[in-house]
Amino acid sequence: MSIHVVVMGVAGCGKSTVAEAIRDRLGYTMAEGDDFHPQANIDKMSAGHPLTDEDRWPWLRVINTWMVARDALDQNTVVSSSALKRAYRDLLRENVDVFFVHLAGSQELIYSRLSARKDHFMPPSLLASQFADLQPLQPDENGVVVPVDGTIEEVVEQAVAAVRAYQESKVPEPNVPVAKVPVAA
Numbered sequence: 001m002s003i004h005v006v007v008m009g010v011a012g013c014g015k016s017t018v019a020e021a022i023r024d025r026l027g028y029t030m031a032e033g034d035d036f037h038p039q040a041n042i043d044k045m046s047a048g049h050p051l052t053d054e055d056r057w058p059w060l061r062v063i064n065t066w067m068v069a070r071d072a073l074d075q076n077t078v079v080s081s082s083a084l085k086r087a088y089r090d091l092l093r094e095n096v097d098v099f100f101v102h103l104a105g106s107q108e109l110i111y112s113r114l115s116a117r118k119d120h121f122m123p124p125s126l127l128a129s130q131f132a133d134l135q136p137l138q139p140d141e142n143g144v145v146v147p148v149d150g151t152i153e154e155v156v157e158q159a160v161a162a163v164r165a166y167q168e169s170k171v172p173e174p175n176v177p178v179a180k181v182p183v184a185a
Contacts, residue, residue, distance in 0.1 A: 003028070003076045003167050004067045004096050007159070008083035009103035010130040012114030013148050014155055015080035018103060021156040022078040022163055029070055033081035036062045050129035053087075060091045067096045076167075084133045089141060099166045100143030101159050107131050109149060 005028065007019045016032060023030035034042075041055050063081055070077045083089050083100065092098055111127050137143045144162040148155050 001097075001170055002071050002074050003163075003170060004071065004098045005076075005078040005101060005163055005166075006063075006083055006089075006092055006098055007078065007080045007101045007103065008089075008143075009105075009148075010082060010084070010110055010134060011127060012110045013103040013105055014113075014152065015082075015103060017152060018101065018146075018156055018159045019078045019080040021160055022101075025160050026076070026078075026163060026167070028076040028078040031063070031066055031077065031079040033059075033063060033079050036066070045126060048125050050126050053085075056088060057091070060088050064092050064094055064096065067092070067098070068094075071096050078163075082130065084130060085135045086138065086141075089137075093142075098142065099163065100137055100141060101162060102137050102143060102145045103148050103155065103159070104136070104145050105148035 005019075005022060007015045007022070009015055016034075019030055019032070022028050037059050041051055041059060044051060044055065060081070060083075063079055067077055067079065081088075081092065083092060089098070089100060107127065114127055137145060144159075144166075146155060146158045146162065150158075
């Protein structure tokens with residue numbers, strides 16, 4: 001049984017960094033969610049326009065298809081994706097078991113980090129629209145919330161520990177032979 005992790009949250013929260021750490025420390029196959037965006041989505045965000053649900057559905061389907069294909073190969077995967085809404089997460093987990101790592105922080109903290117980031121198509125001006133769309137993980141969703149207000153190493157350690165614990169919970173119990181008791185004749 002393979003494990004599939006989606007590192008989620010608003011832009012600038014550290015998704016790529018955490019996904020890379022999970023890949024490096026646990027040996028998962030990684031995909032950068034932004035790489036699945038069609039050029040039209042990148043152009044729209046670069047121009048300062050937030051994506052709509054209609055913009056996101058095809059992108060999310062491609063990510064889901066990628067995870068399902070790797071599941072068929074029995075590969076553990078980690079992918080970065082904002083996965084802001086419950087409906088988006090529902091689509092991502094179609095036909096595959098997904099563990100979500102939600103990197104959560106205040107809008108002010110994330111804005112300061114996003115503003116310092118260079119060479120990315122997502123402008124800080126769109127952050128408010130992402131927070132407006134964000135629906136936190138619900139109790140019935142498979143995942144964990146990791147606060148990002150510590151150092152990056154602290155965030156990475158918490159995320160990797162959560163994925164490792166989830167992975168260990170999925171290991172089937174070994175078959176323990178049952179002692180046969182002689183039956184009296």
